[in-house]
Each structure stands twice: as C-alpha cells, then as structure tokens.
Amino acid sequence: MSDRVDVAVLGATGSVGQRFIQLLEGHPWFRVAEVVASERSAGRRYGEACDWRVSAGPPAEAADLRVQQFEEPIHSSVVFSALPGGIAGEIETRLAGEGKRVFTNARDTRMDPDVPLMIPEVNPDHVAVIHSQRRRRGWKDGFIVANPNCSTIHLVLALKPIWDAFGIEQAMVTTLQAASGAGYPGVPSMDLIDNVVPYIGGEEEKVESETRKLLGGYGDDGFRYAGLTVSAQCTRVPVRDGHTETVSLKLGRSASPEAVAEVLAAFRARPQELDLPSAPVHPIVVRAQPDRPQPILDRDVERGMASVVGRIRPCNIFDVRFVVLGHNTIRGAAGASILNAELLKQEGYLN
Amino acid sequence: MSDRVDVAVLGATGSVGQRFIQLLEGHPWFRVAEVVASERSAGRRYGEACDWRVSAGPPAEAADLRVQQFEEPIHSSVVFSALPGGIAGEIETRLAGEGKRVFTNARDTRMDPDVPLMIPEVNPDHVAVIHSQRRRRGWKDGFIVANPNCSTIHLVLALKPIWDAFGIEQAMVTTLQAASGAGYPGVPSMDLIDNVVPYIGGEEEKVESETRKLLGGYGDDGFRYAGLTVSAQCTRVPVRDGHTETVSLKLGRSASPEAVAEVLAAFRARPQELDLPSAPVHPIVVRAQPDRPQPILDRDVERGMASVVGRIRPCNIFDVRFVVLGHNTIRGAAGASILNAELLKQEGYLN
C-alpha cells in the first residue's frame, strides 16, 4: 500500500465528496491525502467539518485530515472533483493547468470538444482526446476527464451492448431519481413525503446530449456524436439512493427481448479485462423476476457499481422496453470518477 | 333531498368502497341506502365493519347502515360496484339481470363488446350500446356501465382534446402510481419505504387497450377501436394518493406545445354542459410552473375530479410531451363511476 498515488478530493464535505472518501478507503492504488472544501470548512479536521451522511462516520484516516481551501496549493497529482456545476469548471481548469490529473463529476466541461466524457465500459477509446486537450490548452501533465450525469451513466451502460449488437435509433426514457442525487441538504422533506417532483433542472438535457457523446466515436476530427435521439422526462421520487429508469428503444435492426437480455447479461468490457479494482464483475446484471429491479434490493449489487436491468419485453411502439436501475452516488458519481482514474492509471496516463 | 335515488355500494368496506361512501355523502341525486360486503362484515354496522381509512371516520348516516352480504336481495335500483376484478363480473351480471343499473369500477367487463367503458367527458355517446347490451343479454331495465382503470382515466382525459384537435398516432407513457391504487392492505410498507416497484400486474395492458376503446367510436357495427398505439410502463411509488404519468405523443398533425396547452385548458364537455353535480368546472387544469403537477399540491384540485397537466413541451422523438396527474381513487375510481351515473341519470337511463 505504500506506493499508492496521493489524491485530493475537491468538495470533500458534500454528498458526492463523502462517497469519494468512503470508496477510496483502503483503495489499493489511491490514497486520500488532501481534502478540499469551501472556506467555511477550511482549517478544521475533516471529521468535524463534515456532516457525514453516508454511514455511521468517516474513515478514521480521512477524518484526521485538515480541510484545505481551494486557494491552497494541492500536492497530490490526482484530483477527484465533487464540485457543484458552475463552480467546478474554473477550478478544475486551473488545476489541470498546474499539472493535476482531474477526474470530475461536474457538468461544466462534459460536453467540451476536447474533454473525454467517459464510462470505461462504454468508450475507453475516448481517452485519446487527452493528447489534443493538452495540445490545445498548452498543458503538459494535467488533464480533465469527466464522467457523465448519474442518470446518463446507468442508461448508457444498459444501451451500450444493445447499441453494439443491434443499433439504436431512438430511446424514450423516464427517470425516477433518488433524493441523494440533489446532494445535501438538497430536496426539502416537504417535497418528498407523499410526493413526486416531476422536474429536475437541466437533467433531461444532460441525459439527451451526453448519451450521444458517450455512444459516439472519436477520431482525428474529434468527437462524432452518435446518431440516436434520446427523449428524457426526469422526476424525483421519495427514495434515498438508486435511480430507476423506464426505457423504450427503437433498434437499428429487430431483436427479441431474449436476444437483448442475452447481450446485456454477457456484457464485459475493458475494466473487466483489466480487472480494475472498482470494476464490477458483471457491469450489467439482468433480473428475470417481473418486479425487479428495485432500489432497496438492487442498488448495492456489485458494491453499487453495476446497472441492473429487468422487465425486458417488447414495446408496442418501438422494439423493446425495460427498466434499468443503478446507484446514483456510487456508479452514478464518485465510483464513476474512480473507475475512470483506474482505467487511466492502467493505460499509463498517470505516469 | 327526499327524492334521491337509493343506491347500493358493493365492496363498501374496501378502499374504493369507502371513497364511494365519502363522495356520496350529501349527494343531491343519490342516497346510500345499502352497503354490501363479504360475509366477514355482513350483519355488522358499517361504521364498525369498516376499517375506515380515507378520513377521520365514515359519515354518520352510512355508519349506521347494516352491512349486507352479496347473497341478500338488493332493493336499490342503482348499484355502484367497488368489487375486485375476478369476482365483480359474475355478481354484477347477475344484478343487472335483476334489473339493477350497475356502475362498476372493476376490470371484468370493461372490454366486453356490449359494455360501455365510459368517461363522460370523453365518450358520452358510447352510452347507446346499452340498448344492444340489453337486447343481447335479454335484460329489460338493468345494465352495466364501466369506468376505466385509474391510470387510464387521467391519461385519456388529457389525450381527448389533443385527439380531437390534432389526432394522436402513438403515446408512450410511464406511470408513477400511488399506493392507494392497490387498495388496503395492498402494498406492504416494506415495499414502499425508500423504494419503487417497477411493476403492477395487468396495469400496462389495461392502459394500452382501454385507451383505444375510449377514444374509439361506437356505431351500428359496435365499437371501433381508435387507431393509436399506446405503450405503458407502470411503477408504484411511495405516494398515498395521486398517479403521476409522463407522456410523449406522436400527433396526427403537428402542433406547438402552446397549441396543445390551449386545447387542454379550454376543454369542456358534456358533464360541464349538463352541470353534473360531480363534474369539475375545468376537467383539465394546466399548470405553467416548471415543477408541476405534484401529488400533494394537485391531486385535490376540483375536489379530485380534474386531471392536472404540466410541463407541456416538445419531444425530441415525438411531437409533444407532458406530465399528467390525477387523484386515483376519486376521479380515477369512485368519482368516475358516480359521474357516469350522473350522466346516465341526466340522459334518462335511470328512469
């Protein structure tokens, strides 16, 4: 463990920041050396500055770290960012310019033409854009790698094997998203006791655009967005963790539900080949029971790193429909960034 | 009030049965004269036999009624049925044969070729099938009129003005349904604390088929199903009352979201013309706020008899999408039957 890479976590006291700290505890390759947060927390022990909400208490090692401000110099070469959109872009860009390898969960740079928006199982080849990113921006060692929005990740994980096997022309999606996706304090309890909020600002646009970048190609001419259309309606439901999504797909060529189930269950990709520490053995778990997946039962499958798909059946209008569910702050956020970092380490980008 | 028509409520102790009793309290045209339930409750005061769950307690008058068994003769000429599907058909058919005017909430006869499946604002002309129903079955006074499934009602109310104005070819729907839709005890709390159940047995098929009967025509050759295709994915969420539905529509001819909002807000129909006692002034209420409709805020609009529509906007794939919400045990069940009975009374079918 002694040769682990030091990492800094930005926005470490927030909801996704806490998941970073939790998931990195005992990580074989990375060691949380620095926790960075806003002025309000700076200078205090992390264990005290942080209103820890993801388990009984923070890991002892992290709890003892002193919280740094964004202005202080960061020594770690790898930075995980749980900064809120709007603030993230500027800070992350500065850090990448200083040579940091930044893995961000924020929306700010996701759609930039020289930033790889990555899910290691989906588009590991997009990593190559880093060369052009450095060239264009004049960076030598640093870079920014983004992971998608929480709803997008589980949708696209489920789409990827279908996209490869049969093609997809249209995807109609409704999400039932968990409260933790809005952070803490996030959604008031008065809005989620006995209620649904059928709106999450900016979410539908993210799902609709990020999907096309993720399933698209990358070449000399940059990113080529995938030629599928996505329509998303996003809602918030009284669930702590775990986004549920109903999906209907118009395929490129027809396929039976059984054939779709088969390619989903058989799906393995680069993280599984490389046996990355955070990679799920089965990135997609297929349920045969008629009433699955369900958040309480399925969100923690594969330590929260899998997408769980069920109810695969024909669609009256399109070709196939199903339900996909996944943990939104693990595979949908902090775990996504960490898996990206593991991929890049293994591919030699952290040297 | 002295010339009110006596009515019997079948399945009066259940969840929908209680709504019938509640909504009929002080009704200007109908008086609950008989409450009918299973053997277990029979012979007891309704107020004691019934585990009343829809407010602090049952109306005094109904509470004092003695619960009758299904086998006992019914004196009322009008029967409201809250019987569960599977059991309902046989009992209701027998009663109609005995001359009762049966308004049923059960699924059993909804799709029968001689039973009107009615929403008074949508297809009041279907009532004419009663003549053929009586002829075919040899009934003189009795008949069966059905109302649709709770999810279907609010969907179709919202579709009707669009169907009339622009035509609809395809409707993709995801429902987020309330717990009360499953009755009492219904869904275990262990399934709805911090959870979503993405499956409701038989529900999707009902939404998909009933919609086509409702929007279709009726003529000498019987029902002509409407030529639109519906695809529904139905889920259960931790909400007491109020079904929320996301809808994407492929229209017959293009229309702007504004034009759609306009026809929805302007919608008035036969119950409004006749000023039926339970008719909402605005059968469809359109919300402009980006985060509406919501169950806690909108389910009781127009005393639970309206469908509330919001987020009307273009769809990336189809033409228009929106969210519709309505009270599932008022306009979606007991209130639907009562409005049907009011229409038929006013149209002379109860004489």
Added chain:
Amino acid sequence: MSDRVDVAVLGATGSVGQRFIQLLEGHPWFRVAEVVASERSAGRRYGEACDWRVSAGPPAEAADLRVQQFEEPIHSSVVFSALPGGIAGEIETRLAGEGKRVFTNARDTRMDPDVPLMIPEVNPDHVAVIHSQRRRRGWKDGFIVANPNCSTIHLVLALKPIWDAFGIEQAMVTTLQAASGAGYPGVPSMDLIDNVVPYIGGEEEKVESETRKLLGGYGDDGFRYAGLTVSAQCTRVPVRDGHTETVSLKLGRSASPEAVAEVLAAFRARPQELDLPSAPVHPIVVRAQPDRPQPILDRDVERGMASVVGRIRPCNIFDVRFVVLGHNTIRGAAGASILNAELLKQEGYLN
C-alpha cells in the same frame, strides 16, 4: 364582510405564513390587507413571490397583494406574525410600539413576564397582563400576544381538563413531530426518508417551560408558574403534518382512565362559549380505537383546530398515559394566533 378588520401577515411567504393566508381566506372578522416578507420577495405579487406549498395555490385575493418589506409602514391595526424566532422580537416590539395589535407565533417574547402566552381554551384570563404590558412599555394601543410552540399547544390542551379536575404533578412526554414544523425548506429529505431525527433544537425546553406558564395563574404579582414538572424528548419523524405525543402523567389525586377520558371529551371553554369563528366545537376529541390517533386520519379533525387523544390507560409508573395528536401548523401555529385574535376581539381588546 365589509366591516372586517384589516390585518397584516408578517413572514407571509413562509410555511406558517401560508397557513395564515389560507386560514384567513373568507374569515368573517379579518381581511388580509397586507403581506410582509423579506427584501427578496418585496415588491412582487404575493402569488408569485410565494412558493405556495399548503394546497394547489394561494387564494386569489391574497395572490394579488403586493409583498411589502418589513421597513415599509403597515396600515392594518392587527398583525399576525409568522416570523422566525430571533428576528421576530425586535420587529414585533417596534410594531406594537406603533400601536399594532401583534399576535405572534414566534418564541422570542413567549416567556416575557408581561406577555400573555395564550391558548384561549386554557388561560383566557392571562389576557389581562396586556394592561401591565402597555403600562411598562409605554404603549397605548399596541400589544403583543403570543401563542405557544406547536408541541406545547396540543400537550397543554390535553392537560388542561385533567389539571383542573385532578391536578398534575409530573408529565413525561415524547414527541414525534412532523416535517412542516421546521418550515420550508426545513428538514432535508435525506434526513427523513427511512429515518428519525431524535433532536429538535430548543424544542424540549419550550415544551417544558411554556407548559408551566400556560397552566399557571396571573394576578397582581404577575404570572405564577404552575407547579408541575414536564420532561420532554422531541423527535422528528417522516410525516408532513401532525405532531404525535406520548404522555405519562402523575396526577394530583388518583383518577381512572375512564374518568380522564370523560373530562377530556366533555371539555368546553371560553372559545366555545363565545362561539369564536375558528373555535372547534370539541377542542379535544377522544378516540376509543386502540390504534388512534394517527396523523393521516386525525390531524384534520375540526378543521385542524382540535387535539385528538387516544389510548388513555393506566401507567405502570405514574397514573395515566395517553397519546395526543394535533395539526402543528393549524392549531399548532397559525390557527392558534387567529383564535387568540378572535378571543381578544370578542373581549374588546381590538377596539
């Protein structure tokens, strides 16, 4: 209705402020003429400034009012204050000094030796302290009348008839409080999905001290606190509205549960004698069913203005125990202030 008294509502956009607006709609004696809120809302239409959460939308008349700032002059002679504790005292004192009759829901002045802390059914005689309040503070027309904390109100309503009939030496109380008690946004949903928070800052102290003032006497020497001891443990539970409290009492002299039930059910007081518009017919409703009261079933009894008591039975340690429940933002807050104002109007204090 033309001779209704104009009233101003302070903190009108907040959670309790909205209840004031809602309860005052169509009030026979008071008319909402002014809505006052923080700078952020000032100048806008109330209907737009306010994120209305207590029903589908604000009453039309109130919605059209322009929101005033705290600094602007208030014309109404009666002021209802839904200001947060800490801020309330100073503003309310200024307004009373300007001649306004202030009915406050805030904690700031409740325990002041010259402020009546009132529940009209409990201590209507405390109103006399207003004379000394005016004298001491040099006010001519204005005054401040406070109502207790939401948990205290329902506890003390239930204690009052027992106190009168049997005396009470000790009261051990645990509260299970609703989310709305913390206002909006208030408690984050992440704290109340699948969770209980066993702590509400300052709440226990309020219940313990306010009870003694309310049940105490008032005479020439000022308030004499009642000689009972209260111990309260306060928790927050996943409920929208309605505080539930378990209570165990050591009585002054022994009484059977039946005798306690009897004095509770028979309780009538000054507001009932005066037939005040907001007074419940039965200020205390007693339930015989073993599993009542429950928030969803009982919080709206008597339009939210009653305390509902059940499970009256012997205590192993003290004499009697029971469960009391009441609506926390109606009788527990806005309705409490309004009932105070009605009492004072009828007693001639508003002339």
Added chain:
Amino acid sequence: MSDRVDVAVLGATGSVGQRFIQLLEGHPWFRVAEVVASERSAGRRYGEACDWRVSAGPPAEAADLRVQQFEEPIHSSVVFSALPGGIAGEIETRLAGEGKRVFTNARDTRMDPDVPLMIPEVNPDHVAVIHSQRRRRGWKDGFIVANPNCSTIHLVLALKPIWDAFGIEQAMVTTLQAASGAGYPGVPSMDLIDNVVPYIGGEEEKVESETRKLLGGYGDDGFRYAGLTVSAQCTRVPVRDGHTETVSLKLGRSASPEAVAEVLAAFRARPQELDLPSAPVHPIVVRAQPDRPQPILDRDVERGMASVVGRIRPCNIFDVRFVVLGHNTIRGAAGASILNAELLKQEGYLN
C-alpha cells in the same frame, strides 16, 4: 469450516427467517443445513420459495436447499426459530423433546419459569435454568433458549451497565419502531406513508415484563424478577429498519450524565470476553453529537449487533434520559438468537 454444526431454520422464508439465513452465511461454527417453512413453500428450492427482501438475493448455498415442512424430521441438532408467536411454542417444544437445541425468537415461551430469556451481555448466568428445564420436562439433550422482543433487547442492553453501576427504579420508554419489526407483508404502506401508528399489539407488555426477567437473578428458587418498573408506549414509524427509543430513568443512586455515558461506553461482557463470532466489539456505542442516534446512520454499526445511545442528559423528573437505537431484525431478532447459540456452544451446552 468442515466441522460446522448443522442448523435448521424454522420459518425460514419470513422476514426474520431471511435474516437468519443471511447472518449464518459463512458462519464459522454453524451451517444452514435445513430450511423449514409452511406447507405452501415445502418441497421447493429455498431460492424460489422465498420472496427474499433483505438484499439482492439469498446466499447461493441456502438458495439451493429444499424447503422442508414442519412435519418432516429435522436432522440438525441446533434449531433457530423465526416462527410467529402463537404457533412457535408447540413446535419448538416438540423439537426440544426430540433432543433439538432450540433458539427461539418467538414470544411464546419467553416468560416460562424454566426458559432462559437471554441476552448474552446481560444475563449469561440464566443459562443454568436449562438443567431444571430438562429435569422438569424430562428432556435429555434438547432445550429451549429464548431471546427477547426486539425493542426490549436494545432497551435492556442500554440499561444493563446503568443497572449494575447505579441501580434503576423506574424506566419510562417510548419506542419509534421500524416497519420490518412487523414482518412481511406486515404493515400496509397506506398506514406508513405520511403517518405514525401509535400502537403495536402486545408490544408494551413485552417490554415491561421481559425487562424485569432479563435484569433479574436466577438461583435455586428460580428467576427473581428485577425490582424496577417499566412503562412503555410503542409506536410504528415510517422507517425500514432500526428501532429508536426515548428513555427516562429514575436511578437507584444519583449519577451524572457523564458517569452514565462512561459506564455505557466502557461496557464489555461475556460475549466480548469469549470473542464470540457475532459479538460486537462495543455492545454499546455512545454518540456525542446532539442529533444521534439515527436509524440510517447508526443501525448498521457493529454489523447491526450494537445498541447506539445518544443524548444522555439529565431528566427534569427522573435522573437521566437518553435515546437508544438498534437494528431490530439483526441484534433485535436473528442476531440475538445466533449470539445466544454461540454463547451456549462456548459454554459447552451444544455438545
């Protein structure tokens, strides 16, 4: 692992039965060899007969077992019973008569004068009653050992060190219990969405009587009940797992909250000395934060085997009050039985 003792789980498909199966997976001393359930499940694979609700799916080994009926012979020498009260006593007595060592979670025999009602940290010496149990009933190898009700266990764990150090005369308790305590389907969701049910049949009596047996002594003359009085008010709240209890204690001799906190935090007992596999390192975890313990944060501490205590402070009426929380189906049910079995194995009773 080859010399593990074969065990049978009775009522294996139910809510507590599933926890037994889950907790026994990979247990170093016990191996689930038989799963026993009602006729309805008998003959089927456990994985299919069981509607598994405590995680994504049952352990593979258990899933492959064939479910036996109660009438079939049991080969295992150790039996864990998750049978419902009312049914349990007869079956368990028969099995003990056949030589089985029965560890039961059911209420039926808990208060029997020759059945040890045990919490290994509290009254390990009560095990000696087994000799008299065998003698009286004519059993040679078999016996019945019971664990307390879920609410009692966490209360008494917290009381034990205080009892030993300071004595306790009176304990006033209010419980806020989780839905899982009622099994599956258990409490209808309509009763726990936006609601509290202030009643759990028989629960208060259990807490009040079991506590006195647990803290009492055992000698030649049998059990001597502890001379403290307990008064319990039990409520059900919308929480999946984890019972929260508010407690006020009149001590035998006075002690500061700090002194109480100290004896709680320092508490270690027989299971910790023996280092039993399921024993928590800290049977009582003390929280200093003002708003702890909370179900979501604290129920899984020490793998659900600890009681977590917070808010230790003076009581206005008695001496000290606090909040205790614990997992109701782990330490409060299945884990309690398993820890009992571990203790008895180590003490030589399973040979």
